[in-house]
Amino acid sequence: MSLFQVEGLVKRFGGLVATDHVSLSVERGEIHALIGPNGAGKTTLVNQISGLLQPDAGRVLLDGVDITPLPMHRRVAHGLTRCFQVTRIFPAQTVRDNLLLAVQAHSGSSFRFLQPRSQASDLYVKAEQLAERVGLQHSLAETAGALPHGAQRMLDVALALAAAPKLLLLDEPMAGMGPGESQQMVHLIEALRKDMAVLLIEHDMEAVFRLADRISVLVYGRVLTAGTPDEIRNHPEVQAVYLGTETLETTA
Ligand SMILES: Nc1ncnc2c1ncn2[C@@H]1O[C@H](COP(=O)(O)OP(=O)(O)O)[C@@H](O)[C@H]1O
Ligand SMILES: [Mg+2]
Structure with a gap:
């Protein structure tokens, strides 16, 4: 059983389906990255995982426990903690x-x-x-x-x-950081792996491809694909999504 599972999560804002039946899992000790262009629904998904937003459908499971109805602080008690970008x-x-x-x-x-x-x-x-x-x-x-x-x-x-979380949620930890600071954050996240799983939402592709064991790609509220960094880097549809915006050629 995976440490963490999202099953068929749906969130609508009026006519917009911001999270469209999203499923993903995070294994113990895994650094799992969530990437996707602006507006893909990453923050909306993270907000539902952390308990800030209630989904319209679907479930969030941590260590086999259905935490979907729990408020944020009860999720923390179950082992799911989110970083808040200094707030x-x-x-x-x-x-x-x-x-x-x-x-x-x-x-x-x-x-x-x-x-x-x-x-x-x-x-x-x-x-x-x-x-x-x-x-x-x-x-x-x-x-x-x-x-x-x-x-x-x-x-x-x-x-x-x-x-002492089992799963740490990091929403753009490198945002606004200089190269030296980003390096420090990469080293820190790498060192966390032995104690917890990490779900990492990050625009810095170099950091994502260096850190992630697996990557899920979100586009228009849906998981386009999930795989290892190599699989994602060589995935034609992923390349098409990122063409002209960001490059996935970061480890050459
Ligand atoms: N509270 C909200 N009300 C209405 N629309 C929203 C709200 N939050 C996000 N959206 C819309 O949902 C979509 C996904 O947004 P978001 O989750 O912020 O994407 P990302 O974090 O990947 O950039 C966007 O089209 C955004 O405009
Ligand atoms: Mg966002």
Whole structure:
């Protein structure tokens, strides 16, 4: 059984079918990329997977559990966490406090000052481990809102990791990043594979083809095809979709 399955998902906006019977699966330890031209329905699909939008038909299954009716926070409890492109960061707080809040939120208790000292220091250790995981160990005392864009994105990923997800949803993690920052993000995502599966929506084709074990191609709300990076690169219809817009010749 796959870790994650989307079955026959449909979402309509008036007369427009933004998600047209989409099915896909993500295996344990897999980095699965979702690509497709603008307007293909990627964000609409991700919103239904994370619980922001309810589908008109179809199911979303995580580890065999039908999570379709669950609100976002209950999906997180089941192991599905989404990165939010920095919107969940508290900009006036330090990196450490942002991480502490996230760690605390997933530790099962909400009031740190009610906890014994030893447990509080446990939260600090966890927060520092998360910072180290995303390369922010030297920025713990910095104000989160003052970090460069790429570092804020890394912090956002660290906040998601605090939930110890089974499946991490990343919607355009490289957007707005410089080449150096993108490289760091690629290395980070690569390193996540041993602990979780990743569903990656990304325009940066070089990153997609480097990271993905499998790629699903969405066009006009439908899955055109799914396959390995080589299969997708050599797929005539995929090439036609991307002709003149983006090139898939990224690993030559
Ligand atoms: N809330 C909405 N109301 C109406 N139409 C929407 C809404 N959200 C998205 N759409 C439409 O659905 C289609 C898919 O959009 P989207 O999921 O944002 O695509 P992508 O993320 O692949 O660029 C587009 O035609 C878009 O205009
Ligand atoms: Mg989008």
